[in-house]
């Protein structure tokens with residue numbers, strides 16, 4: 001597997017080797033090894049993801065025409081994923097007065113006056129983040145790859161709708177917008193609930209096993225994707241999830257793949273998967289997934 005990855009990375013880089021992160025092309029630590037796309041895992045989540053992957057392969061046909069799993073849609077987190085991380089979440093928790101638990105859940109359990117004060121504190125930090133917002137390097141090229149293959153792009157954030165609009169208007173105005181784009185005002189439970197992701201899959205007519213959830217949070221983005229039965233990609237731009245750092249994902253927070261950049265993600269999708277537009281025939285493909293895996 002490792003040699004295959006290196007070979008694929010090398011072929012992808014012909015003519016432009018300097019843009020590719022050494023974390024993908026160099027020998028990989030076990031935590032960075034990909035488990036999806038034909039791989040297998042040893043944990044419960046890994047076993048389930050391997051089933052998803054097998055399902056995607058069944059949907060792509062096993063007649064020799066393709067051995068790569070099919071992907072028909074990609075959903076992204078926004079802050080720290082589509083944009084460079086600028087939100088100081090520790091400061092946000094401090095200003096909101098939430099020391100433990102999910103910050104949004106805790107605040108929503110408070111009386112109205114306290115809730116209003118806490119959300120105002122959060123809004124202040126999010127407003128500053130808007131002023132500091134920068135597009136994640138490589139995002140434009142990744143989106144061009146997805147658009148050229150006809151794959152829909154969606155967005156799920158725990159941020160507010162106005163931040164999504166700011167992002168689209170000021171930083172992502174040369175390509176089609178992310179659609180659907182689901183904020184915390186929408187009537188879905190927040191990530192790590194899989195509800196919003198399952199809704200998007202349904203809207204697109206894509207089986208969850210043929211959808212990818214991409215995000216920089218293992219506990220929110222990866223867990224929501226795994227719970228939905230999607231493939232999951234953890235974007236770890238600063239190596240904070242590496243072994244020994246105290247944040248190595250475990251259980252249902254273990255992603256199918258970990259990448260260090262959008263360029264790595266583009267290479268991964270191009271080399272390891274078959275990118276196809278939705279057909280809308282999700283029920284038939286889900287039946288094929290069940291027939292192929294015994295699920």
Ligand SMILES: [Mg+2]
Pocket residue numbers: 077078079080081215216217
């Ligand atoms: Mg994020």
